[in-house]
Amino acid sequence: MGITPKAGGAAGASLALTNAGQLELTFVGTGSAFSKKLFQNNLIAVKGQSHLMVDCGTRAPEALTRLGLSVGSVGTYLITHTHADHIGGLEEVMLVNRYGFKRKTSMLITERLRRILWSMSLRGGASYNETKEGKPLAFEDFWDLVSPRPVPGGQRELCEARVGDMEIRLFRTKHIPDSAADWRHSFPSYGVIFDRRVLYTSDTRFDKAMVEGLEREYGFEAIFHDCQLFTGGVHASLEELAALPEPIRAKTRLMHYGDKIEDFAARIRDLGFAGIAEQGATYSFANKEST
Numbered sequence: 001m002g003i004t005p006k007a008g009g010a011a012g013a014s015l016a017l018t019n020a021g022q023l024e025l026t027f028v029g030t031g032s033a034f035s036k037k038l039f040q041n042n043l044i045a046v047k048g049q050s051h052l053m054v055d056c057g058t059r060a061p062e063a064l065t066r067l068g069l070s071v072g073s074v075g076t077y078l079i080t081h082t083h084a085d086h087i088g089g090l091e092e093v094m095l096v097n098r099y100g101f102k103r104k105t106s107m108l109i110t111e112r113l114r115r116i117l118w119s120m121s122l123r124g125g126a127s128y129n130e131t132k133e134g135k136p137l138a139f140e141d142f143w144d145l146v147s148p149r150p151v152p153g154g155q156r157e158l159c160e161a162r163v164g165d166m167e168i169r170l171f172r173t174k175h176i177p178d179s180a181a182d183w184r185h186s187f188p189s190y191g192v193i194f195d196r197r198v199l200y201t202s203d204t205r206f207d208k209a210m211v212e213g214l215e216r217e218y219g220f221e222a223i224f225h226d227c228q229l230f231t232g233g234v235h236a237s238l239e240e241l242a243a244l245p246e247p248i249r250a251k252t253r254l255m256h257y258g259d260k261i262e263d264f265a266a267r268i269r270d271l272g273f274a275g276i277a278e279q280g281a282t283y284s285f286a287n288k289e290s291t
Contacts, residue, residue, distance in 0.1 A: 013068060014069060015067040015068060016046070017044075017051040017073065018046065018048065018049050018051070019048065021047065021048045021165070021287045022285060022287045023045070023046075023166070023195055023287075024045070024283070025044070025045050025194070025224075026043065026045075026046070026067070026280070026281070026282040026283075027041075027278065027280065027281055028042040028044055028060060028063045029041055029057070029060070029063050029279055030255050030276070030279045031257065032257060032258050033083060033085040034258075037259045039060070039062070039063035039066075040057035040060065041086075041226075041255050042055045042056060042057055042060050042086070045166060047164070047195070048165035050164025050165045050166050051074070051076070051163075052074075052076040052163050052166070052168075053074045053077050054078045054080065054192060054200065054202070055077075055078070055079060055080055055086035055087065056074075056079075056086070056089040057085040057087070057088050058085060058088030058089055059089070060088075060089035061092050061093075066280070067280070070096070071089065071092050071093040071096050072093075072101050072105075074093075074105065075105060075106060076105065076106040076163050077108070078109070078163075078192065079109045080170075080190045080191070080192065080203070081113070081187070081202065082116060083203065086202075087121055091125040094122070094142040095129070098141070104141075105144070106146050107146065108146040108163065108168065109145070110147075110148060110170065110188070110190070111147060113188045114139065114145065126142060146161055148161040148170055155210075155217075156172050156210070157171065157172040157183070158171050158172075166195060167194075167195050168192060168194065169192070169193040169196070170193075171190060171193065171210075171214070172184075172188070172189070173186070173191050173201060173203065173204035173205075173207065174186050174204055174205050174207050174210070175187065175189040175203045175204050175205060175235075176189070178233055178234050183207075183210070189202065189204070193214070193218065195285075196218050197220060197221050198222050198285065199218070199220045199223040199225075201225045201226050201236075203234070203256065204225075204236060205235065206236040206240035206241065206243075208244065211223070211248060212245070212248070220251065221251070221285060222251055222285070223248065223251055223252040223253070224252075224254075225241060225254060226256045227241060227254035227257050228256070228258065229257060229260060238267065238268070242271050249272045249273050249274075250272055250274060251274055252273050253274045253276055253277045255277040
């Protein structure tokens with residue numbers, strides 16, 4: 001078992017959306033919302049015959065082409081929250097699939113977040129393109145909904161779903177507003193646990209108790225954590241993350257960073273982090289049954 005980073009596909013080759021059964025996470029982008037050098041922090045997970053894309057930001061359709069894919073190649077989208085760098089590409093997904101491929105694709109999302117996403121973000125660009133039985137189009141005309149089930153007894157709101165061979169758990173994070181005392185008082189946003197092996201925080205403010213609590217419960221093989229290069233606002237900063245225990249830092253790769261990440265390479269190394277998530281790189285976790 002364990003993490004094995006590897007470069008993306010060979011030049012001219014498409015990212016494979018199936019594999020021999022190992023869990024593979026490929027970063028479509030690793031940049032912050034306002035990065036100009038990097039694509040936005042979105043991810044493709046593959047295991048066996050199954051795959052999904054975690055978030056689809058404004059530049060995700062362009063980023064996918066660099067991997068030899070398109071928005072129509074992806075079978076399931078998982079949405080963590082409603083900032084544009086995580087959902088800005090979804091209008092293209094809907095319109096390309098409905099009017100180009102004449103099909104729907106799947107979305108894994110909690111019911112509360114689905115209502116917010118449709119009514120506040122997606123409806124205006126999709127609902128009124130045509131009428132169906134005299135009414136504007138609805139969410140269900142574009143998407144097959146995958147609804148996660150609540151998991152009782154967790155330290156925070158937790159739900160789970162299966163996408164083929166993958167078990168996905170979603171947990172609430174403390175992201176916005178910056179005044180929220182905890183996840184309960186925050187606008188809905190979610191991190192992801194893959195197969196109870198890998199923690200992917202998506203966007204979150206620094207929440208030491210969250211990371212330590214989840215690590216105690218799951219004993220992750222790897223952690224990918226939101227990281228901005230200054231302190232303040234609605235993301236965890238590098239200096240805040242330095243407060244995590246050394247064993248946790250040693251398995252944590254930083255993501256969602258700004259364009260000046262190279263200037264912080266020595267600091268990241270000195271703090272004992274595993275490094276940064278690299279755009280276009282695939283992180284592979286061996287099939288447990290084969291080890």
